[in-house]
Amino acid sequence: MTRFSHRRLRLAALLATASLAAGALTACSGDDAADTDTQTLTILSSFTTGNATGDHFNKLAKDFTAQTGIAIDVEEANTTDIANNYEASKLADEERDLVILNLTPDTSDWLPQGQVVDVKKYLDEWGLTDKIVPEAMTFWTQPDGVAGFPYTGFNWPVWYNTDLLKQAGVTEVPATVDDLIAASAKLRAAKIPPMVLGGAEWPVQNFITWMVQQFVQPDEAKQIFSKGGYCASPGAVKGLDLLGKLRDDGVFVDNVQGYTADQMTSAYFAGKAAMMPSGSWSYTEAPPAIASATELAGFPVSAGGAYTKPTAFQGHSNGFFLSPNGEKKIASVEKFIKFMYEQTTLQGWVSEGSQIMSVKNDILGSVTSTQPLVVKGNELAPKVDYLLLPDSYIPAGTDYAPAGSEFLGKKGQTGAEFCKTLDKLYQK
């Protein structure tokens, strides 16, 4: 049996001691979220460094500190984990003052549960209500109040790579579902994967609601997304049948049910798929060659459907949630929020951050993005009908993705069968 040499033991002991000492020293610089230092605002942000939003926000935070002397302590977390992170810290009453995040089924119960503060009175007192577009105010308004300060929006069309379509002999972006199926057949014949979709994650949930709304009007859609009742709605079943038809007719790439959202975007950006339903958050990330070849349009019109134009989504789901700890520093929060809604700040988000802002055009003023896809996205409005965004209606904790993934992988399954699975999600 061999033994450790004394030298190695000493080295190991030294390393352990050094790391303990280093940690103890750096511990002195540890933060305390519960402090009542009104000269520091703590923000939990889904705008992460390295992305257009995160980089621009970090720059703005520095500008704000330089102007006001109020420090901004930004804590970043990805969208998957940020809600858990906030809820855990709220349990300890050590939550951050503000949270930058989307109002989604994961966060829609924060206001009713008292995890965040109703900001209606602040929006009114600080003169922000009139600056924000009415759709954004509607989206953020819940029975208990306004869940947060609406800030950035998005549009969510279908991306068409016209270079790949041309290679397959498709000269026009599909205008009808029949065109889409025919184009997909041509693409497959040319060995080009047709439409990619994040079949294993949240994109499939959105796409299901997209298909359902091909045959369902907004009022009925609200009811279905809120309470279920897919099987009881002939229109919803027809929409699910349409999804099954797209699957069976080869519109999606092979094994689409296993694609994550990242893989969906990567496949399209790598030219490995000719079409993709995705939102404006990806515009700035597209490689230049793909961006210039991409045409943005709605999902093609369904025969006998509820809409006469191709359809897309738009929304205003990103904003600032105010926490109870944040309310204790309301004077600093007021300065920060007012700074974020100043015209120069808003314009910077468009010109440098390439974002779509949830404010009225007269407040935003004349400003354009240098990103070609952002410009194309802004030109969508007259060419598409916008659908009801389901995010604020689907109850917290209801996730269509596993069922949707399974449906995409089961050739031949009908809408009448799939609707039962979806309705079960509401029977809790």
Added chain:
Amino acid sequence: MAVATTTTVDKEPARSVVRTPRRRKRPSRFTPGLVGSYALVLVYAATLVLPLYWLFISAFKSQLDAVDAPFAPTFSSGFDNLTRVWDLLNLGDAMLNSLYITAASLAVTLVIAIPAAYALARSQGWIATLFERIYAMGFLIPGFAALVPTLLLAIQLDLFHTREFMILYLPASAQPLAVILLTQFMRTVPKELEESATIDGAGRFRVLRSIYLPLTMPGIATISILNFISFWNDYLYTLVIVGANAKVRTVQVALPTLQGNQGITDYALVCAGTLISVLPVFLVYAVLNRRMESALVQGALKG
């Protein structure tokens, strides 16, 4: 040529007169079973190496190459991804935080587990058996199930959002495996050694330090490697309890922030960050692997 061949053949019977024992024909080294086994081993090794290969080469590629040509070593980004991710995530601080939590937790784990294992290994009574079983029952608690109680405990102790709580929690979670494994190792130490040391006047601590520690070093190395990897890679508890603040977050909490909002992740950058984060694990394994292998072989021989 033909004559020469004949001559050679003619000489052979003369040699055979000596009656040398006939050599047994050596069996072919490459039997179908052996070749099949080697093939399976190679396939298995490839399945282990391939993800590492992909991780390594992707760290040196552009975002698009990482998706477009996943297994081609293009090296299109050089070292850019490594330097960029280091700066973006402030990985230096994150590595220090990880090292602090991991090293301190490991030290606490060993300080508690070694005497506990010694006591259990040398005790014969039912109380020791009961305690050993209680330790073993620790395996039955799924890690995820303990998250909420652990979070509440951190809050009650006023240690929420601190790394020091993890230094208390991680050793506690590691005790069952550490104590049970070390107890088995210590049982292999002959009692006579302890008895003679005791006769020579050695106390319990001296016996542990001078006899048990050196003889069970492969077991301690095994525990150290396994726990180092586990502590270093811990994500969920560290995220929820320590939090994502750049001053205190670990490397495992920092890396997922590279996951962009809504499906726009730069996988080349993620691979570069991951490559940096696994280096300490490889380093520790490189230093301690012989001890661990020796411990495993020892276990195999002793059945």
